[in-house]
Each structure stands twice: as structure tokens, then as C-alpha cells.
Amino acid sequence: MNARTLPFLATLGVFILLYAACAIQYPSMLSSRVIGNLLTDNAFLGVLAVGMTFVILSGGIDLSVGAVMGFTTVALAVMIEGAGLHPLASFTIVLVGGAAFGCGVGVAIHWLKAPPFIVTLTAMFLARGAALLLSTDSIPVRHEFYQTLSGLSLSLPGSGRLGLIAMVMLLAFVLGGVLLHFTRAGLRVYALGGNARFAGLMGIDTARTTILVYGVSSTMAALAGIIFSLYTRSGYALTGVGVELDAIAAVVIGGTLLSGGVGGMAGSLIGVLIQGLILTWITFDGSLSSWWTKIAIGMLLFIFIGLQRLILQFSAPTGRTG
Amino acid sequence: MADTAATLLSARGLTRTYPGVRALDGVDLTLRAGEIHALLGENGAGKSTLINLLTGAQPVEAGSIHLDGREVRPRSPADAAANGIVAVYQEITLLPNLSVAENIYLGREPTRFGLVDRARMRREAAVLLSRFGLSIDPAQPLSAFSTAVQQLIAIARAVDMSARVLILDEPTASLDSAEVAVLFRLMRELAASGMAVLFVTHFLDQVYEVTHRITVLRGGKLVGERKTAELPRMDLVAMMLGKLPSGDSHLQRHAAREPGAAFVTVKGLGKRHLVAPFSAEVRQGEVLGVAGLLGSGRTETALLLFGAERADAGEIIVDGAAVTLRGPRDAIRLGFGFCPEDRKLDGIVPDLSIRENIVLALQARLGWVRRLPLARQRELADTYIKLLNIRTPDAEKPIQLLSGGNQQKALLARWLATKPRLLILDEPTRGIDVGAHAEIILLLEKLRDEGMALYVISSEVEEVAAYADRVMVMRERRQAGMLTGGDVTPSAIIDAIVTPVDMPPPGRAA
């Protein structure tokens, strides 16, 4: 097993290492408030990463998630503020809608034999375009149910709070992990990522699996949209531009191979936290100009991945593998 | 027994055309309950294609398939499996990123409360594999194991799944006699239980050992069906080749010739976790055979010798000068060539054409600037396609579309094109048909007589005994002896291979 869990352990180690480093520079980083914020502020990214993990493991990629998320926030705002629907009803609608959209993407990828990259890029344009059509400016959501929801939170020891959305994110990871690692469907995803043709010869229904994968991804994107809409209590068409890259990065940093078939859910969570940590450190420093911020993000990414690679190099099992 | 048995599966007029080739042309096949049926033919005769049609891996163009008299139209392998028809394909179609157990149970995983029951999966996998004499940890990723083991795992999966018809496309190609014996025992059991087994191989001995009937294909057409017992070897070979074989005299031992100068000398070369230090010497104009069981580490010796794995002990001396191999390029610069065992993973470049695959190594040695002119490339490709008679309409066909055996030949061509001084061959005749088999061995002997040094790993003891001047025997991943001169006989080699050692094998990684 360790041959497979190694990348994850490496990532985890690096994360702990650098968290410690940050904590030494700013002791308050250890406060439960910062930790709570780390989870709450990155909840939407985490949920996206859950879906993206499925896609990447299946050997695909999904560039549409950011746009789907953005569309969801607008759709929710329009439904709740405009049409006066109850939030819960709207949530169900967008989740179902997201699932349907993703399945559509999956169908396109399978039947058009087209590369996921293009299909999902098209889906991205589609979702963004549709969102802008709904409304070009940002719409606040004032429904009191929203207040109550975003009010809900688990207070951590210390001044910290674990917001509802953070809990939803963690739940998503748990459920996603179970689906991926403990069900037949999950195993099929790995099979598809290992070698689609062989999977077919071994009797896997590749069409169904592809559709499942992108269905899950888009559903997660819609959920991320709900989370973001709760997070900001508003809807805006340009929400989450470029966030798909953050999600992909999180998954890959988490030790999942972009070529598919190798990796896992837990790694992605660490990947998300790593990105969150980078930004937290930067806001703590607070003295960085726009450009230094970007450079720092890049350099920290480099340090993380570099360390991870080194650990893997040295503990790589010798002999006949891979 | 077999003749009285009821027809189980009957295929009529199966046809399949690929761009440029009519791979299968109105072929009939009848499988009877309780019978082991051999499907024979040259490389590219259409055996695998026929199997692909039976399992729905490829659509049937014309013709029909009946199971128990009722027509079946398998749309996919899953579909065929549902009808109890299961195949082990020629290339191992398992998934390297999954564990052994997952590979065996993929698509039919045992579940508890809707969740995959991994513990049970492992337990059952272990039991199943032990029936094949494999005592490996089913939780390990498949990629940790050699072709041979993976082959056994694939067979185990199919045997476990198949209900009515089990199809084995060259399952024994990478197995050694022990594994083959186990496999045959299982095949007989399954047949006895009323199933039909379709068995593709290029080893005629195995045909006569285990099968009841034989169907022979040639150039995509049916040549005929015979009872094994009533078909003499010579006639069978004639059926397959369409002519009488150019006397397989190659299996007579040649008179020992005086060896040339030592070209490569290996002193205590080894690597932890891989293979214990071994010493050998390959002279110009001689064949050093390497014999051993599966996992005995023969491939590993080759990897070290070719610099594909970096040795952590010992030295290599070429033309009297010590050399360090930092990678295959160094070895190639010294005039080494290496035809690997795992054709699919280490050998062919699937997307590229046969021509490009053949010139690849030569071009790599010339460097990127001095590109071989297209004309020269074509000429080279055509020469070797003719020399090794690789069955293909033209040299521009992607190599992945070639039949298994023909891919193997193309790889041999890749290295011959570099005119190497030392040629390392890992299982060179694996999956090669009888005719070509003889041709390739004659070719090896010709190369040797021209002064090339050959390092040949092979599981076919008679063969090794026939052309090798000396034989290095590997056992438990360490050198277990070096047979020379008169000792190079099948019996001696087998003794050396199987004599148990008391020392424990060195720990294996992963």
C-alpha cells in the first residue's frame, strides 16, 4: 500500500512543516480562529477539488467548474431575490441542474470522442456567457434564511469558529472519499484513468463512468456555488474566474497524477489547505505589493512541490515498479 | 469424449476487414462442451482478430455466432462475459495502477453494505492465485510484477469469471514449464466440468499435450479443423505454413567452434533489491544463453548490462577497458542493443509507424541532426520487413495495429538496424510462430557466425541448449552456475535451474 500512500504522506509532511514555519514567524497562526478561517475561506475551493479529483483520476480535466460555480451564484440570487423562491428549493434546483449539465459534458466527451480539455472549455464559456446573460452586475441575497445559515457555526476551542460551509466542505471530502475509495463506481474511475481501452476490455462501461465523473464534478461545482453564495450572500457572474486552475493545482499538489489513475481524495484536501496557507501567510505579512504577492505565491508553490518531490525521490521504492 | 460432446459455440463465416487487410475472411469455428480446442496459425493469421469478434471487442462485419444454438451478438466484452464467454487477450489488458486483487475482481467486486469489501477481495484473490502457484500479496499494485506474473493474474481472472467458454490467446508465451503445467491442469479441470477452452499458442508440443481438436487459420482464412490425435506434426506445420517447413534442423546442437576475443566482461555486477552480483563474459561470435525460472532475475541482469538500471556493485569491461553505464545511451554508444521482454511497455512506440519504430534506435544513435533521409528509412524498413517477413500491407501502418508476433519481429529489426556488436535479447522468440521461430533462430546463428556477441534470455530450454555456446543459470535472483561445452544440454540446464538453494533470496522491494 505504502507505494501508493507515499505521495500523500509526503504532501502532508510538507504541509505540516511549512505550517510550523509560518507559526514560528506569526505565532497567532496557531490560533483556532486562523485555522477556522483557513477551512471556511477555502470551503468552495475544497468542494471544487473533490469533484476535480474524480475527473483527474479518470484521466480527464474539467475547466468549467469555475464558471459553473459563478453561474450558480447568479442563478441562486435571481431565483431567491428575483423569483422569491425559498433558498432550499433553489439549492435543489441548482444541484440538479449542475448534475444534468455535467452529465451533458460527459456525454459530449464520450460520444463526440472529443478531448475533455476542449469540451469543458466550451462548457466554461457556455456557463459564463449564460451567467452574464442572467445579470451583469452583482445581486445581494438578503433572505433571512441565508442569515441563519451563515450564522450556523461550530465554535472551536479558542476564539475560532468552524462555519457551516467549512463543515459542508469537510463532509464533501468524506463522502467523496467514500465514493471514490470504497465503492465500485470509484474503482471504475481508477480503471478508466489507468487505461480506458483496457477498462473496456475488462467489461467496464466506460460511457457510464465518464458521465458519472463529469456529473459529480459539475454537481460539486454547483455545491461550491451554493457555498460561495452563502459565503458572500450575493450572486455575481464573474465569480471564480480562473478558480478551476486553483482546483486542478490543489488536486495535483495533493499527489494525484494529471495523467489519471493514481492519487486519492485525502491528498486533494491537503492541496487545498496548502494553497490556503500560502494566501494566509501572505495576508499576514501584509507588506507585499501586488507583484510581490504573485511572486511569493509562485515561490511558495515551488517550495512545496519541490520538497514533495525530494521526499518522493529519496523514499522511492527501488526494484521493479511503475 | 470430445467427439460425442454437444456443440457449445459455433461461429459461421466470421469476417473482419481493417484498412488495408482482410484480417478475417469467412471463418468458421466450432467449440464443443468439454473440449480443449487449439487455434493455430502464423503471425497475422487472424487468431486474435477471431477472438476479438467472439468477445465483442471488435464488431462482427459478417457472419454469426451461436451459443447453445441460440444466436448471440456480443456488443462488448462485458456482454460476452454475461453469456459466459471470457478471454485472456494476447497483450495483458490489466490495469497497472490497480492492485492485483482489484484487477481480478474489477467489474464484479464483492460488496458489503454497498461498499467494496476489500478484505474479502484480497482473501479470495490470494486463494485464487495460490491455485496458480503464485504466493504474492494481492494488495500490491499490478505494476510491481513481471510480465509473467501479470499473465498469470490475467488468466486467474478469466478462469474465475468464465462460465461456458474460456479463450486463452497465447497464455503460455511468458510462462515457464512449471506454470504451464499448472495452467494445463486447470484447463483440463474446466473442460471436464463441461466448459469449452479455446487455446492459442505457437508451441506445438503444448498443442499435442493438452488439446483435443485443432483449427488452423492462414492469411485470415480457415484452413481446416482436425482432431489432434489424427494430425501428425508435419501435416500440422504444413497446414499452418501452407508449405513444408524449411527443416527445423536448428534444434541439433552445432559443433563447438573456437570462440572469438572477449567483447564484454562482467565482474560482480549487481544492484540491491534487484539481482545479486553476477559475473559473465560474452565473446564475439558466441551466444551466451541465460536460463532460469520466472522471477529468477534474468531480465534484471540484462537491465544492468544495458545500463537501464544503474548497478551499485561490480564493473563492466568492454574491449578490455572498464566502462560505466549511466544509461542506455552509453550502452548503445558501445554498440549494445537490447530487445526487452515487455513488448508493450518497453518496446513498441504504439502511435508511430512500423518504419519509425524500426529506425528509432539507429536514428537515436546518429543524433537528432543527422536525420536518416526518408528514402533510406523506407529502404531499411522494407529490408527488415522482408528479412523477418513481418506481415503488414506497408511500413507506414501504426505498429500497434500489427499482430503480436509481428510487433516482436519489428522490435528485433529495430536493433538489427543498428548493427550492434552485443545484442541482448529477452525472450526473443516469445509469441513468434513456428515458421518464424525457425527463421529467427537461424538468423541468430547467422549473426553469431558474423561475429556478433549475443546475450539471449529464453525460457525455452531446448532452444537455448541448441544455439548457446555457454549458459548462465539464474536462480532466486542470483547467479547459480555457468554451463559450458558438453554440459550445455537441456537436461543439465533444467537440473541447474530447479535444484533448490538453501540460502534465502535477497529481499525484494515494493
Add this chain to the structure above:
Amino acid sequence: GDKGGAGKAADAGKAAGALTIGFSQIGSESGWRAAETKLAKLEAEKRGINLKVSDAQQQQANQIKAIRSFIAQGVDAILLAPVISSGWDEVLGEAKAANIPVVLLDRQIDTADPSLYLSAVTSDTVEEGRVAGRWLVSTLAGRDCRVVEIQGTIGASLVANRKKGFEEGISTAANVQIVRTQSGEFTRAKGKEVMEGFIKAEAPGTICAVYAHNDDMMIGAIQAMKEAGLKPGSDILAVSIDAVPDIFKAMADGDANATVELTPDMASRAYDLLAAYKKDGTQPPKWVQTPSTLYLPDTAAAEYERRKDLY
């Protein structure tokens, strides 16, 4: 670049009794934005304020993170240049709870509870459009005019306003109408490409004026006109918004006709009212409006000199 561990400086600053202010800036998507940040820092130094600028890279999520960490560090006040108008209630609520005053810079927010922020220092973006529109109408003096409009990034909050304002500005004159509008995404390159498109798509000589939502796009458009052999400023009137140095240079060269100022110096006003508020709790007005001055070629050269090193 000014990299350094100002993290600890925060506490040092407190000790000295000076204000520590956190500034959540949108990013650095344009020269104007960079100038705003630069001025904020300059003015802070003048006043001995310890300013922590956090750059959100255009992401609202990052701005919320930044504000949260400002609260966690217990700054004395927060400046917020909101990337979009809505979605601030919760985090500003937290700031209020920690009674840290928040001042909005250059953009208003859309909230039910105005007590969430102390004051907003912004321009009237609709007025900017109006000024540009009125100028055009008056300059034309009754002539017919087919105007092409180069919008900013679709979805950006001020695009709608600058469009609306301009349309109001020209609504009085039936002879002026917008015939084409396309998004130049606030960048020179896109502005140029869009203008090229307009020139190709419209019959030669039928475009009489171009209105760009910012100067950068106009500068691109001016190049497009020149390369198409047209004379910007005379063949086609050019009016845009922001008043960045380069547009003054263009006006001085006679390539542009007018620009409406959106001053990048928002922070100093915020500092003043914060200082007063901290000293004796003087409540500042909810909206400190910066003037939307119209600049014409006559003063261009001088204005260029005055601005060029602020940017």
C-alpha cells in the same frame, strides 16, 4: 518592490501610538489602480500611518480573507476597495463586532445596513459618464453624430454606470446616437482590436466620435485610428474617463479631445476622516464624493507634468 516583514512592524507601530490601517486592494489590473495603491502608501508615510496593503488578485474571496486576517491582527481601521458591490455584509459585520471602522475606497457597496462602514470615498461613476456625454453634445453643437462605445469588462460594476451616465448625457440630443458597442475589457490591446473592428464594420467616414470607458482603451483606439489612416481628435472625436498621464500626452498631441478625471488619490481623504474619527469621534459623511472634473487639451501639457510621476 517593497518586500519585508512589516508583520511585526504592526505591533511596533502601535507602540508608537500611530494608527495601523489595513488596506484590502483589489489587485493591480490597471495603471490607475497601481497609482491608487502608490498614493495610499505615500500619504500613509506622510502621516506616519502604518499601512498594511493586501492585494486580492481580483478575487472577492481573497478580500474577505484579508479583512478577516486584519481583524485577527487587530488593526485600528480598514480600507476596502471592493472588487464587487455585494457580498460584504457578513465580513463587515465581523469588523463592526470587533469595532474596527471600515472606509470604502472608490466603489460603493450594496448593503442593507449602512452602519457596517464608516464612510465611502468614491467618485460618482454615473456622473463621469454624464460629464463625458454632455461634453460631446455641447462640442457637436447640433451636428449629427454616430458614436461608437468601447465598454469595460462586462460585469464590472462601473461599466453599467459609465454607460448609463453617458447615455443620459446624450439623451438631450436626438442627433447623437450610439451605433456600436463592444467590450474592450479595460485594456489597450483589446481597445485597439475593438476599434479596428468598428472601423472595418462601419462605412468609411461614418463614425464621428468614440467613447471609451477608460483612457487605456482609448489610447489603444487612437492607435487603431491612426493605423487605419484616420485622424483621431479631428476625424473622430475621442472622449474617455480616468485622466491618466498618457491620455494627457495624447490630448497634447491633439489625438484625444477630452477626459473625465477619476482621482486615484482616495486614501488621503480616508486617512483624514479616520484621524478625526479616532481623535474625537467626529462622524464623517457617509459619502465623500470626489469631483469628476472634465479636462480638455488646453491644460493637457501642464496636467501631464503634474501627474506623470504619481503613476
Add this chain to the structure above:
Amino acid sequence: MSGWFMEARSRLSLLALVLLANVLVAPGFLELRLVDGRLFGGIIDILNRGAPVMLLAVGMAPVIATRGIDLSVGAVMAIAGAVAAATVNAGHAWPVAVIAALGTGLACGLWNGILVTIFRMQPIVATLILMVAGRGIAQMITEGRVLTFTDDGLAGVSSASLLGLPLPVLIALAAAIVTGLLVRATALGLFVEAVGTSPRAARLAGVPAPGILIGVYVWSGLMAALAGLIAAADIRGADANNAGLWLELDAILAVVIGGTSLYGGRFSIGLSVLGALILQGMRTCILRSGLPPELNLLLMALVIALVLVVQSPACQPAIARLTARLTRKGTA
């Protein structure tokens, strides 16, 4: 090679389709006028505006063929532009600026190549690092402003013209031809495809995989630098904030439309260039359609969806017939 022609035909028919759409939007789109020694017309505009993405695609295609990807090209464009502008503004001659910019591009490519080859990072994250940090570096050089320059030599990179064609077009075409020769007249193409399809087999056959890998990233960096120069020259200023923003996606899209699989293997410079032109054709068409800008993205999506259907193996034959008719119309 007949396969290549099939591919080329389907791309060309797509291009024809796009051009036709342009003609419908702006009549007289196809006509060419020669004004003081310089050609004007819709086709030229597409070539001219498409030059940067063409260059990026030319660099990206080999990278993708090695099973890699280069997300940093947009940022490298920004850096190169900034370096060039800063150099001329520092009073150096424009050739110096050009060389400096190209040098920067090489350096960036080398960095990517080393991360991928030596550190064995996955290309997408390896280049993501430079994608993020690179734009920061560019902004650091320009301090977030648009670094305007007046040097006509440097501006000429975009505005000058030769043989009636705008310089950017010539640069892009030259780059495409040089790259094409580099990969096909030498064995590089073969090696790249071998490494991309089956790294292990390639290594055992003695293909110098590390060299090849570093090489393709360096080349991609160089092409990006060229594109950056053109972008900067085009607006006579280095806009570190926006130059090349999201252009990496366009480049990848162009290469994939050009028929190269993201899983590596066979690639074609020519087809990738066609892909870039098809993209630019769509852009131009949408920009000039006069439709409200809110629709831009939707239109883009619909057009690409159409492209996908057109290319899907399912309806190849039908398309072939259709194109035959369309091309006749288009030229008529």
C-alpha cells in the same frame, strides 16, 4: 501521410466555414486592398491579430506532444514585453531590447524545462508556478503601469510591413516554418513523438529524453517571448497586467483543434497554426458581428461546439460533402 491530408482538409474546411461567417457579418471581408505598399483586408486582420496565438501554438504543440503542457506562456509574454519596454526606455537601442526579451523567454523556458525534467514535477504545476510568479515579475518591472515607449524601432515589430504583409504575420509564419523544418527535417519530431507516446520505450531505444524535454520548453518560451514583443509593440507599451492574460488557453485550444492529443504523441505544426487561425477567425467574427458584448462568450461556446461536432469521427463523411459545397460558395 494521407491521414495528415484528411486532417488538414477538415481543418481547412473549418477555416472556410469561419471565413464565410465573417463574410456574412461584414460584406467585402475577403477583398484585399493595397494602400501604400501594405495589404489591407479581413484576411490580413485575422493573420495579424492571430499572430501571437499562432506563435504560442507553434511553441505549445511540441510541448503537448511530449505529454506536457505550458501554462506559463501568457506570463512569459508579459515578462518579455516588459523587459523590452524597460530596455528601450532605459535608452538602449531596440535591437538590444529585442535580444533581451528573447533571452528572457529562453530563460523562462529553461526554468520550466528544468522543473519538469530534473525535478520531475508534473508539467501543469511546474508551469503553473511561472504562470503565477511570471506575471508578478512582469508587473514588478512595469510597477503595475502600462510602460509606454516611443521607440519606433520596437513599435515597428508590430506596425512595420514587408512585401505588403504586416511584420507580425511574417514573424509568425517564419517561426512556424522554422519550427516545422526543425522538427521534420531533423529527427527531433520523431524523438518528441517517441518520448511523448512511450517514454520507457524511447529511453531504452536511446532517445535523449531529458534533452528533448528541456528543448521543447525552451522553444515554447522563445515563441512566447516573440509573441510578447508583438503584443507590446502593438500598443506601444508593455501592459504587464493584461498582456497574454489567459492566452495560454487559446494556445492549447489551437493545438488541440489542430489534432494533437493532450496525451502526447503525433503533432503537427501546420495544423496547430490552422487551429490558431480558426480561433482568431471566430474572435474577429464575433467582435464585428455588432451583437451586444454580453453574448461574446455564448457565441464562442456555440462556435466551438460546432467545431467539435464537425470534427467528431461520427459525422466526418457528411462534413466532407458539405465543405465541398461551402468552399465553392465561399470563393464565389
